[in-house]
Every structure is written in C-alpha cells, then in structure tokens.
Amino acid sequence: MNRLKTILYPRRADLAMSVITLIWGFHFVVVKDSLDDFAPLTFNAIRFSLGLPLILLLAWRTPAARHIPRDAWGGIAAIALLGSIGYQVGFVNSMNYTTSTNVALLAATAPTWTALISLGQGRLRPRRGLLIGIVITLGGVVLVVLGRSGEGLALSHDDLIGSAIMLAAALLAAVSTLIGKPTVDRAGSMSVAIWSYTLTAFGLGLLALPDLITLTADDLPLRVWPNLLYSGVLSSVTGFIVWNYALGVLGPTRAAGYNNLTPIVAAAASIMLLGDPVTAALLAGGVLTMAGVILTRRNIFLRPAKIREISES
Numbered sequence: 001m002n003r004l005k006t007i008l009y010p011r012r013a014d015l016a017m018s019v020i021t022l023i024w025g026f027h028f029v030v031v032k033d034s035l036d037d038f039a040p041l042t043f044n045a046i047r048f049s050l051g052l053p054l055i056l057l058l059a060w061r062t063p064a065a066r067h068i069p070r071d072a073w074g075g076i077a078a079i080a081l082l083g084s085i086g087y088q089v090g091f092v093n094s095m096n097y098t099t100s101t102n103v104a105l106l107a108a109t110a111p112t113w114t115a116l117i118s119l120g121q122g123r124l125r126p127r128r129g130l131l132i133g134i135v136i137t138l139g140g141v142v143l144v145v146l147g148r149s150g151e152g153l154a155l156s157h158d159d160l161i162g163s164a165i166m167l168a169a170a171l172l173a174a175v176s177t178l179i180g181k182p183t184v185d186r187a188g189s190m191s192v193a194i195w196s197y198t199l200t201a202f203g204l205g206l207l208a209l210p211d212l213i214t215l216t217a218d219d220l221p222l223r224v225w226p227n228l229l230y231s232g233v234l235s236s237v238t239g240f241i242v243w244n245y246a247l248g249v250l251g252p253t254r255a256a257g258y259n260n261l262t263p264i265v266a267a268a269a270s271i272m273l274l275g276d277p278v279t280a281a282l283l284a285g286g287v288l289t290m291a292g293v294i295l296t297r298r299n300i301f302l303r304p305a306k307i308r309e310i311s312e313s
Contacts (some may be wrong), residue, residue, distance in 0.1 A: 024239060100270040127299050
C-alpha cells in the first residue's frame with residue numbers, strides 16, 4: 001500500500017486531470033440527454049445554480065477572492081458575459097441542432113480563434129507552425145461541418161445551424177480570453193473564475209426566468225437529478241477545482257494538454273452511448289481539427305515588447 005502511495009502521490013495532479021478529462025468528455029453526452037427533459041436555457045440555469053453554493057463556499061475560503069480590486073469588476077463582468085454566459089448559451093443551444101460529437105470537436109477550436117485574433121492584433125509571432133496549425137484546424141472544421149451526412153460531404157440544415165452556433169460560442173470564448181487577460185493578471189485566475197461563475201449563474205437564471213417561475217416538482221422527477229448533479233457539481237465545480245489545482249502543480253502548458261483529450265473522449269462516448277453517426281469525412285475532420293489545435297497551442301509565442309515600452313515600464 002505504501003509503495004502504491006509512493007508511486008501515485010507524485011502523479012496526483014496528472015491522475016486528477018485524467019479523471020476530470022473523462023468526466024468532461026462524458027458531460028457532452030449528459031447535456032445531450034438532458035435536453036430531452038429541459039429547454040436549453042432552463043437546464044443551464046438549474047445546473048449552474050446547483051454548483052453556486054459550492055463556488056461561494058470556495059470564495060469565502062479564498063482570501064484573494066474576497067478582496068477584488070475595484071477596477072477589476074468591469075473585466076470580470078465582461079468575462080462572465082462573453083466567455084461564460086455567451087459561451088454556455090451557445091453551447092447548450094447547439095446541442096439542440098447537431099450531435100454532441102460535432103459540438104465537442106468545434107468547442108475545441110477556441111485556442112485557434114484566440115491565436116487568429118492575436119495574429120491580427122500583432123500580439124503573436126506569425127511562425128510557420130502556428131499558421132499551419134490554424135489552416136489545418138480550419139480545414140478540419142469544414143470537414144466536421146460537412147461530414148455528418150451518411151452519404152458523404154453534404155450540408156444538413158440543422159447541423160449547419162448547430163455548428164454555426166457552437167463556432168460562435170468558441171469565438172466568444174476566444175475574445176473573452178483576450179480581453180480578460182489584464183483582469184486575470186490583476187486579480188488572479190482563481191478569483192476571476194469564482195466571480196465570473198457567480199455572475200454567470202445569476203445571468204443564466206435571468207435568461208431562463210420565464211421558464212423557471214413556471215417550474216413545478218413534476219418537472220424535476222428523480223430520473224433527471226443524476227444528470228443535473230453530474231453537470232452542475234461533478235463536471236462544473238469539481239472540474240473547476242481540479243483544473244485550478246492542476247494549473248498550479250503542472251503549469252498551464254501541461255494542464256492544457258489534457259484539454260486535447262476531452263473532445264476525443266466526448267466523441268467516443270457519443271458514438272457508443274448516443275449512436276452518433278460516423279463517416280470518413282467526420283473522422284478526417286476530427287483528426288485534422290485536433291491536430292491543428294495541438295499544433296496551434298504548441299506554436300503560440302508572444303511578440304517581444306518594444307525597447308521603448310520596456311524602458312517606460
């Protein structure tokens with residue numbers, strides 16, 4: 001037993017991220033299944049409200065979260081509006097139109113949009129590996145969107161709508177990452193994440209308010225609670241804690257590597273449990289998308305600051 005503990009303890013962060021990657025991957029299946037019982041906005045509001053008490057407890061136990069600089073609240077609100085509320089609304093609504101496999105693969109493209117916007121703003125060096133990664137990702141996205149038809153490449157109306165919604169959500173997440181960086185640097189990633197989650201829970205509640213006020217006990221039978229608790233507590237709150245723990249132990253690059261596995265787990269789970277169709281085009285698109293995202297992540301290098309800017313700081 002002691003020998004096993006000696007082996008596992010130094011790898012605890014990797015083990016935790018491995019488990020949470022599986023949880024996140026299967027979460028796509030859970031969300032898709034839950035939409036048979038709830039309207040998308042209602043499901044979002046309930047699952048975030050279930051996790052909110054635990055997040056507020058974490059805020060109370062995190063001194064930095066109780067002392068947010070006054071000038072950081074605007075940035076936190078922007079992150080919550082774009083990167084959380086906007087993303088979550090797009091994510092859950094896209095599930096109504098296309099498969100969870102498509103959604104998982106397209107959600108994974110957010111780092112590529114971040115890199116593309118940063119290139120346009122001159123924040124990144126236009127390295128060959130980065131440009132190749134972006135092009136490969138975009139090619140993979142086209143195949144994912146067109147590859148749902150069992151008869152080869154074709155445009156399905158619902159899949160096109162769902163894919164467009166998810167891509168818009170991924171773009172919002174990318175924009176949020178960029179505009180939120182100064183706030184994160186000033187207030188700390190944990191504090192920003194805690195309060196953006198809190199604002200998101202209230203924001204999603206307001207969006208779903210017309211449905212929530214008509215909700216009765218009959219709308220919440222026992223059979224829906226495993227999905228709600230899985231999504232609101234296990235995936236969201238536990239994932240939140242594990243991710244921030246892994247960032248501190250493993251560093252952002254190594255921790256982010258596990259994100260590359262989430263869509264693969266999600267696609268496999270969706271195919272096995274939901275019967276999502278598999279075509280050659282979809283497989284090729286999935287491989288290209290993930291390869292492009294990984295290549296993009298590995299070739300993100302910030303431009304050095306100008307000498308004048310350094311001397312002025």
